[in-house]
Amino acid sequence: MVEYIGIAGIQRIVGRMGPAAFIEGLAAEIEADYRRWGDFDKSARHAIHSPVGVIELMPTSDGQMYSFKYVNGHPKNTALGLLTVTAFGVLADVETGYPLLLSELTVSTALRTAAMSALAAKWLARPDSRVMALIGNGAQSEFQAIAFHHMLGIREFRLYDVDSQATDKLARNLEALGLPGLQLKRCRSAAEAVQGADIVTTVTADKRNAIILTPEMIAPGMHLNAVGGDCPGKTELHADILRRADARVIVEYEPQSRIEGEIQQLPADFAVTEFAQVLSGAASGRSAPAEVTIFDSVGFALEDYSALRYLHKLQQEDAQGQQHIDLIPDLDNPKNLFGLLAPAQGSPAGQNGAVSIQLEMTHDEHPA
Amino acid sequence: MVEYIGIAGIQRIVGRMGPAAFIEGLAAEIEADYRRWGDFDKSARHAIHSPVGVIELMPTSDGQMYSFKYVNGHPKNTALGLLTVTAFGVLADVETGYPLLLSELTVSTALRTAAMSALAAKWLARPDSRVMALIGNGAQSEFQAIAFHHMLGIREFRLYDVDSQATDKLARNLEALGLPGLQLKRCRSAAEAVQGADIVTTVTADKRNAIILTPEMIAPGMHLNAVGGDCPGKTELHADILRRADARVIVEYEPQSRIEGEIQQLPADFAVTEFAQVLSGAASGRSAPAEVTIFDSVGFALEDYSALRYLHKLQQEDAQGQQHIDLIPDLDNPKNLFGLLAPAQGSPAGQNGAVSIQLEMTHDEHPA
Numbered sequence: 001m002v003e004y005i006g007i008a009g010i011q012r013i014v015g016r017m018g019p020a021a022f023i024e025g026l027a028a029e030i031e032a033d034y035r036r037w038g039d040f041d042k043s044a045r046h047a048i049h050s051p052v053g054v055i056e057l058m059p060t061s062d063g064q065m066y067s068f069k070y071v072n073g074h075p076k077n078t079a080l081g082l083l084t085v086t087a088f089g090v091l092a093d094v095e096t097g098y099p100l101l102l103s104e105l106t107v108s109t110a111l112r113t114a115a116m117s118a119l120a121a122k123w124l125a126r127p128d129s130r131v132m133a134l135i136g137n138g139a140q141s142e143f144q145a146i147a148f149h150h151m152l153g154i155r156e157f158r159l160y161d162v163d164s165q166a167t168d169k170l171a172r173n174l175e176a177l178g179l180p181g182l183q184l185k186r187c188r189s190a191a192e193a194v195q196g197a198d199i200v201t202t203v204t205a206d207k208r209n210a211i212i213l214t215p216e217m218i219a220p221g222m223h224l225n226a227v228g229g230d231c232p233g234k235t236e237l238h239a240d241i242l243r244r245a246d247a248r249v250i251v252e253y254e255p256q257s258r259i260e261g262e263i264q265q266l267p268a269d270f271a272v273t274e275f276a277q278v279l280s281g282a283a284s285g286r287s288a289p290a291e292v293t294i295f296d297s298v299g300f301a302l303e304d305y306s307a308l309r310y311l312h313k314l315q316q317e318d319a320q321g322q323q324h325i326d327l328i329p330d331l332d333n334p335k336n337l338f339g340l341l342a343p344a345q346g347s348p349a350g351q352n353g354a355v356s357i358q359l360e361m362t363h364d365e366h367p368a
Numbered sequence: 369m370v371e372y373i374g375i376a377g378i379q380r381i382v383g384r385m386g387p388a389a390f391i392e393g394l395a396a397e398i399e400a401d402y403r404r405w406g407d408f409d410k411s412a413r414h415a416i417h418s419p420v421g422v423i424e425l426m427p428t429s430d431g432q433m434y435s436f437k438y439v440n441g442h443p444k445n446t447a448l449g450l451l452t453v454t455a456f457g458v459l460a461d462v463e464t465g466y467p468l469l470l471s472e473l474t475v476s477t478a479l480r481t482a483a484m485s486a487l488a489a490k491w492l493a494r495p496d497s498r499v500m501a502l503i504g505n506g507a508q509s510e511f512q513a514i515a516f517h518h519m520l521g522i523r524e525f526r527l528y529d530v531d532s533q534a535t536d537k538l539a540r541n542l543e544a545l546g547l548p549g550l551q552l553k554r555c556r557s558a559a560e561a562v563q564g565a566d567i568v569t570t571v572t573a574d575k576r577n578a579i580i581l582t583p584e585m586i587a588p589g590m591h592l593n594a595v596g597g598d599c600p601g602k603t604e605l606h607a608d609i610l611r612r613a614d615a616r617v618i619v620e621y622e623p624q625s626r627i628e629g630e631i632q633q634l635p636a637d638f639a640v641t642e643f644a645q646v647l648s649g650a651a652s653g654r655s656a657p658a659e660v661t662i663f664d665s666v667g668f669a670l671e672d673y674s675a676l677r678y679l680h681k682l683q684q685e686d687a688q689g690q691q692h693i694d695l696i697p698d699l700d701n702p703k704n705l706f707g708l709l710a711p712a713q714g715s716p717a718g719q720n721g722a723v724s725i726q727l728e729m730t731h732d733e734h735p736a
Contacts, residue, residue, distance in 0.1 A: 007695075048462075060416075072460070082466065107708055328375075330375075331449075338511065
């Protein structure tokens with residue numbers, strides 16, 4: 001039997017502790033894993049592109065546990081009433097190869113992306129940062145705001161989206177949370193949102209070489225959290241921002257970021273620093289208050305590994321919340337796999353008492 | 369909501385039609401897909417190896433549907449009462465990136481491997497083949513026997529395994545099926561089993577360069593169905609068998625087989641033929657009755673794509689048998705993912721009528 005966390009499961013887990021505490025706890029797990037960067041089997045994700053989107057697999061392992069995530073990116077889905085990004089993943093035991101946990105990762109990816117953004121900003125942004133521009137107010141935006149409010153003490157969020165209804169939704173969701181000291185400023189343009197911000201987070205979805213930020217918008221000392229540019233042909237920053245003499249570009253896993261990140265716009269020898277090197281002290285993050293730090297984030301498999309292990313731990317602590325699915329056979333004689341299809345000869349269905357569990361499901365309205 | 373086929377589900381599906389008909393139907397699906405070889409995005413599987421085994425991901429797509437399989441290979445698992453190979457997979461819609469079906473593939477991989485072996489033999493073995501040596505009588509062996517009895521008219525099976533209890537189990541399972549004209553001969557060695565066989569199937573599990581078959585065992589006209597050698601350092605045939613002047617070696621996807629197949633023992637320029645070329649007529653399979661044909665099988669993602677699409681179709685035909693899991697969120701406003709964590713603001717759990725389904729589970733005896 002494989003443990004299962006579906007949408008009802010993640011609602012239960014995050015509902016128990018609240019999104020801010022969940023994100024902070026996850027950020028600590030991600031940091032601990034990046035501190036042992038050398039333990040992980042690393043590869044750029046496997047992507048299959050179509051004209052309308054991409055489907056990716058993101059595997060990794062530290063030799064003890066194995067994990068992978070399935071994730072798609074289909075910007076036009078929202079027009080169909082569907083999510084741009086959906087994801088799920090599995091945590092497995094390297095010793096036996098058996099999957100331990102199958103979990104939804106659509107909600108969890110938003111949580112882990114926000115955790116990773118805030119973790120990177122903790123190391124790269126000016127400690128006195130209080131104002132963040134949040135450009136792109138879609139599915140990921142609340143998670144980013146909660147993470148930066150809780151983990152970095154950001155109090156003022158300057159909101160902008162080409163879709164003003166998305167900004168309405170974000171403002172409504174954030175106001176309902178009653179976060180202490182929260183101020184929301186709705187802006188009429190990206191330039192207005194960036195003006196006076198300490199941190200600029202771009203989390204837009206268009207699959208194109210967009211230019212959300214232009215060089216004249218950027219002031220010394222800013223930290224740019226570039227989240228939306230995360231696959232070939234999908235960028236958000238004007239390349240000259242990356243080329244600034246005072247800019248330092250930090251990536252997660254360089255070989256993958258060369259393909260998917262903002263740096264896909266630049267030659268392969270353009271100097272970047274891996275985040276793990278900043279954590280280990282091998283490289284410095286921000287070396288001066290006036291420097292411009294750029295976290296060219298695309299999302300790396302290690303972060304999903306951390307999320308799956310964290311979810312598994314939280315699930316273990318909540319006995320009543322545990323669900324299981326019969327994804328893997330359970331055999332008395334592992335050489336008698338065929339016995340499963342011949343109940344008379346003793347399949348588990350025949351031998352073992354059948355038990356049934358309830359999965360709480362949300363009613364399906366959109367065909368998916 | 370994502371369709372789900374677990375162990376109870378595959379038992380129901382195969383139980384409805386019987387394993388022989390299931391395998392024959394699947395072989396037809398696999399053949400149809402190999403006939404449009406050029407439509408598929410192909411890559412060697414992604415493998416992470418450990419001292420005790422391997423965990424692999426096998427993605428592919430034809431531009432309409434996407435599929436991947438998770439599969440492990442841990443030969444020592446049987447000593448722990450666990451399966452050597454477990455697997456599951458997903459079929460997804462390329463247009464939206466949404467997963468359509470999550471299915472167990474442990475049982476299904478045994479069925480699809482048998483279907484692929486019999487399909488290849490239909491094209492490569494002598495049409496008058498009636499006797500098959502079946503070396504390795506573990507989890508896959510019944511499936512091979514059923515496929516070759518049903519699809520090729522094999523009547524006599526010559527069984528050998530280093531573990532005589534495995535042979536007992538295989539003989540017991542096959543006799544219980546009452547297959548017409550079936551004759552089982554238990555042999556004391558691989559050499560005895562191969563003697564006089566038209567087809568030799570090797571499906572052993574040791575992760576080492578084993579030598580199950582040696583050159584002097586092989587007679588002109590034989591077809592070798594080499595199933596067990598399927599990852600680096602895991603082979604079953606003496607290399608001189610592949611080097612026979614009268615031997616023709618057929619593989620599934622050459623770049624993957626160079627890494628994982630029997631041909632890993634040979635230089636990269638050793639001549640092989642891809643099965644798709646045989647189907648298309650671009651290359652001949654067996655060109656003379658006295659030729660030795662060798663299907664150097666490792667299992668390719670296309671075969672799992674076929675299996676998942678076949679399972680999805682069979683599931684669609686059985687309304688009562690359908691199960692769903694809440695792996696992917698269903699949102700009224702796809703930009704309001706956060707709404708899932710704020711029920712008051714209208715998560716599906718709040719808005720939509722919650723429905724519950726039953727998953728029939730087999731009771732867990734071995735911790736997995």
